[in-house]
Amino acid sequence: MSNIHPTALVADGASLDPSITVGPYAVIGPHVKIGAGTVIGPHCVVEGHTTIGQDNRIFQFASVGAANQDKKYKGEPCELVIGDRNTIREFCTLHIGTVQDKAVTRIGDDNWIMAYTHVAHDCVVGNNTTLANNTTLGGHVELGDWVTVGGLTGIHQFVKVGAHAMVGFASAVSQDVPPFMMVDGNPLSVRGLNVEGLRRRGFSAERIAVIKQAHRLLYRQGLTLAAARTAIADLPVAHPEAAADVAMVLGFLDHSTRGIAR
Numbered sequence: 461m462s463n464i465h466p467t468a469l470v471a472d473g474a475s476l477d478p479s480i481t482v483g484p485y486a487v488i489g490p491h492v493k494i495g496a497g498t499v500i501g502p503h504c505v506v507e508g509h510t511t512i513g514q515d516n517r518i519f520q521f522a523s524v525g526a527a528n529q530d531k532k533y534k535g536e537p538c539e540l541v542i543g544d545r546n547t548i549r550e551f552c553t554l555h556i557g558t559v560q561d562k563a564v565t566r567i568g569d570d571n572w573i574m575a576y577t578h579v580a581h582d583c584v585v586g587n588n589t590t591l592a593n594n595t596t597l598g599g600h601v602e603l604g605d606w607v608t609v610g611g612l613t614g615i616h617q618f619v620k621v622g623a624h625a626m627v628g629f630a631s632a633v634s635q636d637v638p639p640f641m642m643v644d645g646n647p648l649s650v651r652g653l654n655v656e657g658l659r660r661r662g663f664s665a666e667r668i669a670v671i672k673q674a675h676r677l678l679y680r681q682g683l684t685l686a687a688a689r690t691a692i693a694d695l696p697v698a699h700p701e702a703a704a705d706v707a708m709v710l711g712f713l714d715h716s717t718r719g720i721a722r
Contacts, residue, residue, distance in 0.1 A: 465502075483520065491537075492525065495544070508556045509537050513544040513569070521551050528555040528581035530599065536563070543569035543587070550575045557582045561600055574611070586623065604639060606661065608654075622712045624661070626654040636716040638678070639708050640671050648721050650679055670695055670702035674709050679722065689713055 463481040464470060470482065473490035481499045482488065488500070489507035498512055501520040506512070510525030518524065525540045527533060538557040541564055548554070552573055557564040561582035568587040573579075577591045580599040585591075589603055592611035597603070601615050604623030609615070613627055616634040621627065625637045628644025628651075637643050642654045653675050658668050673695055677688045693710060696703040713720065 477514075489525070509539045510542070510556070511539065512542045513546075515544055516542065516546045516548065518548045519550045519575075522548055523551075523553045524548070526553065526555055528558055528599075530558050530560070530581055532560060533558055533581075538581075539564040540567075541565070542567045543571075545569055546571045546573065548573045549577075552577045552579075554579045555581050558599075568605075580617075592629075606657065608657065610644070616718075619718055620712070620716065623708060624654055624657055626657060633721075635718050635721040636712070637721050638712050640705075641675070641721075643721055650721055664701070666699065667702045667705055670699045671705055671709075674706065678720075685713070685720070685722075 465482060465484045467484045468482045468486045470488045471490035474488050475493040477494060477496040479496045480494050483500060483502035485502055486500050486504045491509045492506050493511045495512060495514040497515040499517050500506060501518055503520050504518055504522045506524045508525035536559045540554055540556045546567060555565060558581045565579060565581055565583050567585045570588045571585060572590045574591060574593045576593055577595045579585060579597050582600045583597050584602045586603055586605040588606045590608045592609060594612045595609045596614045598615060598617035600618045602620045604621060606624045607621050608626045610627055610629035612630040614632055619633055619636055621637045622639030624640045626642045627633060631644045631648055632646035633648055640653055642651050644651060653672060655668060674692045677683060677691045692706060695706050
């Protein structure tokens with residue numbers, strides 16, 4: 461495998477596609493699997509029961525698949541699974557799961573994970589997310605598709621952030637953030653909708669208008685959460701084109717465990 465630098469240390473048992481590139485002084489453990497076209501930068505450490513898909517770019521000094529920081533962890537063979545076409549920048553730390561949860565940390569496809577980001581044990585990161593520098597995900601955090609998180613932001617353990625939501629710079633996220641919302645601050649506040657993000661992703665004006673109605677019902681009408689949920693559930697009667705968007709919001713509300721940011 462001519463793409464592996466002679467100073468890299470690759471343990472026996474590692475499963476590496478012949479097309480991958482491994483930079484100088486990188487270390488790859490015996491239980492690691494890496495798919496076609498992936499580039500492992502200089503001085504990276506990839507260890508544990510880690511599976512990495514195709515065409516990922518992992519920059520220098522990243523720590524991928526290390527033992528988690530849960531004090532209950534006793535060395536069980538938990539996993540980290542990373543999808544395809546992700547960019548993982550310098551000094552990121554991505555940890556394996558725990559047996560107290562799903563025993564696996566999952567990162568999807570096409571994510572842009574910037575320097576010093578930490579993804580703790582049992583997190584689930586969807587597809588097409590952007591995590592700016594120093595984003596910190598506590599254990600068991602779930603991020604939906606197309607989530608954007610501003611730099612220097614901390615997300616508390618077990619928090620869920622819904623698809624297409626945007627979290628502003630230097631925020632403290634301790635409650636669940638429903639899909640499509642734009643939040644920031646410490647304490648966290650809901651500022652509005654991620655309208656520009658929805659437009660860029662091809663949402664029609666009609667769908668955005670219905671999502672705006674859902675936002676008003678949740679945050680601007682003084683309704684209880686139960687009353688707002690009932691009113692949101694009625695929106696597709698007049699606007700069937702937004703039925704899937706409404707279902708996403710309702711499903712998120714029904715599965716929130718920490719309460720939503722309001």
